Amino acid sequence: MAPWLSSGLVYASGLALTAGSVTLLYIVTRTFNFAVASMATIGFYTVYTGVTLFGGLPYQYYPFAFIVGSITGFICYYGLNRPLLRRQAIETTLMMSTLGYDLILLSMIQMYADFLTHTYKIFPRRVTMSLFDFELFGDRAAAFILPVIAIGFLTILHIFLTKTKFGVAMRATIENPILAGASGINSDRVYLVSWIIGGGMAALGGSFMAMAMTGTPVMGMYTIPLMFAGAILGGLGSIYGGILGGLVIGLTEYAGVFLLSQQFGPWVLGYRMGIPLFIMAATLLVFPRGLSGIPLLKIIKNFAEQKRGARA
Amino acid sequence: MLTVSNLSSGYGKLKVLYDLSIDVPEKELTVVVGPNGAGKTTLLCSIMNIANVFSGEILLQDSSIKGIPTHNLAQKGISYVPQMGNVFAELTVMDNLHMAGYMLSKSEAKDKAEQMTEIFPVLKKFIHRLAGTLSGGERRMLAIAMGLMKNPKLMLLDELSTDLAPIIAERVMMEVARMRDELGITILMVEQMAKRALEIGDTAYLLVSGEVKYSGDASALLHEPELCSMYLGIKHSSDKGKEFELSVMDEGSEDN
Ligand SMILES: Nc1ncnc2c1ncn2[C@@H]1O[C@H](COP(=O)(O)OP(=O)(O)O)[C@@H](O)[C@H]1O
Ligand SMILES: [Mg+2]
Numbered sequence: 001m002a003p004w005l006s007s008g009l010v011y012a013s014g015l016a017l018t019a020g021s022v023t024l025l026y027i028v029t030r031t032f033n034f035a036v037a038s039m040a041t042i043g044f045y046t047v048y049t050g051v052t053l054f055g056g057l058p059y060q061y062y063p064f065a066f067i068v069g070s071i072t073g074f075i076c077y078y079g080l081n082r083p084l085l086r087r088q089a090i091e092t093t094l095m096m097s098t099l100g101y102d103l104i105l106l107s108m109i110q111m112y113a114d115f116l117t118h119t120y121k122i123f124p125r126r127v128t129m130s131l132f133d134f135e136l137f138g139d140r141a142a143a144f145i146l147p148v149i150a151i152g153f154l155t156i157l158h159i160f161l162t163k164t165k166f167g168v169a170m171r172a173t174i175e176n177p178i179l180a181g182a183s184g185i186n187s188d189r190v191y192l193v194s195w196i197i198g199g200g201m202a203a204l205g206g207s208f209m210a211m212a213m214t215g216t217p218v219m220g221m222y223t224i225p226l227m228f229a230g231a232i233l234g235g236l237g238s239i240y241g242g243i244l245g246g247l248v249i250g251l252t253e254y255a256g257v258f259l260l261s262q263q264f265g266p267w268v269l270g271y272r273m274g275i276p277l278f279i280m281a282a283t284l285l286v287f288p289r290g291l292s293g294i295p296l297l298k299i300i301k302n303f304a305e306q307k308r309g310a311r312a
Numbered sequence: 313m314l315t316v317s318n319l320s321s322g323y324g325k326l327k328v329l330y331d332l333s334i335d336v337p338e339k340e341l342t343v344v345v346g347p348n349g350a351g352k353t354t355l356l357c358s359i360m361n362i363a364n365v366f367s368g369e370i371l372l373q374d375s376s377i378k379g380i381p382t383h384n385l386a387q388k389g390i391s392y393v394p395q396m397g398n399v400f401a402e403l404t405v406m407d408n409l410h411m412a413g414y415m416l417s418k419s420e421a422k423d424k425a426e427q428m429t430e431i432f433p434v435l436k437k438f439i440h441r442l443a444g445t446l447s448g449g450e451r452r453m454l455a456i457a458m459g460l461m462k463n464p465k466l467m468l469l470d471e472l473s474t475d476l477a478p479i480i481a482e483r484v485m486m487e488v489a490r491m492r493d494e495l496g497i498t499i500l501m502v503e504q505m506a507k508r509a510l511e512i513g514d515t516a517y518l519l520v521s522g523e524v525k526y527s528g529d530a531s532a533l534l535h536e537p538e539l540c541s542m543y544l545g546i547k548h549s550s551d552k553g554k555e556f557e558l559s560v561m562d563e564g565s566e567d568n
Contacts, residue, residue: 088324165410165418168403172411176397178362184386184415184462308440 004258006143007212012250013150014040014208015223016243019230021201023242026231027174028194031081031094036227037220038105039072039199040206044215045109045124047207051132052122058132058211059145065207066200073199076101077192085191102221109217127215142211153204154243157197161239170194205246226253226276233280235290244291249276313338313466313498314359319368321358327366328354329522335515336466341492341499343513343530345506347543351522352502353395356468359500360385360392372466387415391464395471395502398455401444405435405454408443412458421461428457449480456487460495467491469501473508481505485512506544510534518543 001009018040025033043065050061080097089097113124134141161167166189173180173190181187205227206220213219226249234245256275260268287294314336322328328351336342344352357363359370361382370378372388380388400408409428413421429436432453438446443454452472459467469488473481485505489512491497503509510516513530520543526533533539540546 165414168407168411169414172400172403172407175400175402178382179394179397179400180411181362181382182360182386182392182394183412183458184383185411186381186383305442305445 001139001143002258004254006139008251008254010140010142010146011209011212011254012247013146014205014210014212015226015230015250016150016246017153017201017205017208018223018227019234019246019249020239020243021198021205022227022231023234023236023245024194024201024239025198026236027239028170029081029085029094029191030091031098032091032228033076033198033202034095034099034224035072035076035102035105036198036202037224038102038109039069039202039220040209040223040227041109041217041220042072042105043069043203043206044127044129044210044219045112046203047210048124048127048129048215049116051129052124053120057134058129058207059149062149062204062207065203069203069206070196070200072105072203073195073197074192076199077195081195082188082191106217106221113217125216127210129210129215130212133211140211142208146208146211150208153201154240157239166193226250226273229277229280233283233290235292237289237292241290241292245280248291249280252276252279313373314500315369315371315374316355316359317369317371319355319358319370320366321354321363321368322366323354323363327522328363329358331368332519332522332524334517334524334527336498336500337515338498339492339496340514341488341501341512341530343509343516344500344502344519345509345516345533345544346519346525350519352519353470354522355519356392356394356470356500356502359468360390386462389463389465390468391459391462391466392468393455393459393470393472395474398470399443399446399451399458401442403443404440405443405446406439408454408458409435409461413461416461416463424461424463428460431460432457448476449483452476452480452484453487456484456491460491464497466498466500469499471502471504473503473505482508485509488512506540507534507546 018036022033022036025031046065046068047058047061050056050064051058076098080101081094084094084097116122116124130140130142136144161171169180169185170190170193173185173187177187209223210219227246230246230249231242232245233249234241234243253272253276257269257272284290317333319329319332320327332355344355346352354363358365361380365378369376372390377385377388400411403411406425409425410421413424416424429439434450434453435457438450443451446454456472472488473484476484485508488499488501492499501509510530510533516526516528516530516533517524518526518533518539525543526536526539
């Protein structure tokens with residue numbers, strides 16, 4: 001694999017999960033979750049703590065990253081989001097509250113980094129996680145493993161949302177909260193579960209991204225524009241759209257940097273974040289409703305629907 | 313079955329209903345009619361704890377249900393079919409039925425869904441289609457079936473016939489009468505098709521600007537020419553031999 005492609009796949013798999021997290025929380029609770037930034041960083045530090053203190057491969061600590069992220073989501077829901085939703089807060093208030101939460105999480109990350117330095121004499125402020133990776137087919141293993149984990153996670157999420165009673169109830173609540181409530185579905189539980197899943201996805205995404213970039217206490221803050229770009233590119237309408245958006249943003253960044261720096265020289269690197277943001281803007285100009293608004297997807301969906309209808 | 317007394321309610325700080333009292337007797341069809349914006353939907357939303365209740369009391373079989381969270385009202389045997397968005401367009405017909413019976417056990421829900429497809433054969437035909445792809449009439453049938461999934465004691469129906477072709481609207485009305493007559497369900501129905509609703513209904517309330525202007529026998533309201541022409545758009549023909557003429561009042565379009 002070309003180096004830009006293997007790094008790009010690693011990075012894009014992580015960005016896809018964070019963009020999916022942003023989208024999920026937006027469509028369920030109308031909240032743009034800025035805390036996705038520190039949730040992602042926390043995912044990275046969970047894995048980092050595992051490999052430095054207990055050894056082994058980064059991959060075996062991913063479940064812990066997900067759980068720690070879920071806990072931050074759980075706290076955000078009960079501490080902030082739920083009280084505000086109950087007071088029928090407007091979207092801006094919901095959004096700004098998560099910014100506050102992000103700053104709290106960020107200071108806790110800084111304190112934790114200091115704690116690691118003082119107690120274990122390790123230096124967690126600039127970490128190259130790929131050093132802990134191994135080689136597979138002559139390439140970094142992460143380039144194969146992370147996309148597979150991401151796809152596996154998505155498959156489980158999809159099965160959860162379409163085949164389980166609670167998952168279908170989540171989709172019902174997303175589409176029509178009043179009818180869902182009248183049907184006996186407790187929206188409170190739906191919101192809680194989406195914060196748990198959303199927090200976990202953000203942390204998992206962050207721990208993926210750290211395999212392609214330098215892990216720092218502000219890595220989430222640095223990449224949050226792209227997480228939101230992915231969600232917006234996806235159209236903010238479906239979780240799958242958000243995930244696809246994150247994937248596209250991540251891959252175009254790496255592909256764009258590679259192609260443009262070959263053409264124009266390495267100074268392009270300084271503008272690397274501009275490339276995916278430009279792609280997003282251009283796509284939205286043509287398809288204002290984002291990737292999930294592209295008729296092509298609809299055509300495929302309709303086609304599948306017709307086939308399903310004909311079979312029934 | 314259901315008694316609403318001195319209810320004042322609305323949205324946020326906005327008051328829509330003023331000191332309103334209605335009574336819904338058991339196994340009867342109670343009809344609420346009135347012009348657009350009168351507060352008919354708000355009345356149902358107040359019962360379901362979706363709108364804000366400022367004062368008054370809501371009793372279901374003599375126990376208060378005021379302030380009970382919406383999702384717990386389904387367990388109490390109340391089934392609400394909203395005016396707009398009364399099916400989950402992005403779920404299949406089957407999933408819609410199962411969601412409507414959310415608080416039933418898995419096997420109960422399965423039996424009940426089966427039963428619904430027998431009552432409404434059209435649902436069986438489209439059981440794996442997304443509800444959003446159904447026609448207006450089919451969707452309304454699904455909405456009724458979803459209401460029935462809950463084994464309700466009381467059904468709250470909001471403008472079930474609006475926007476349907478007359479012949480389909482008539483079928484929906486017959487379906488409502490059948491639920492009362494054959495299943496013994498108590499029904500509180502808001503209707504735009506005032507004439508037909510008053511014909512099949514038992515008791516009627518005429519709601520205007522958040523206040524009750526008439527209450528009593530449903531068909532008797534049809535013999536109040538002033539109220540009928542002023543608020544319901546039902547005009548009495550001067551020729552006594554002719555039936556009443558029905559002119560549908562202006563009504564904004566809704567979900568197709
Ligand atoms: N969600 C809402 N928020 C604020 N005002 C509302 C809302 N729904 C309805 N209203 C207002 O309440 C009044 C009564 O509306 P509604 O109960 O829907 O009337 P009806 O069902 O009789 O046509 C109207 O003036 C309407 O504008
Ligand atoms: Mg209405």
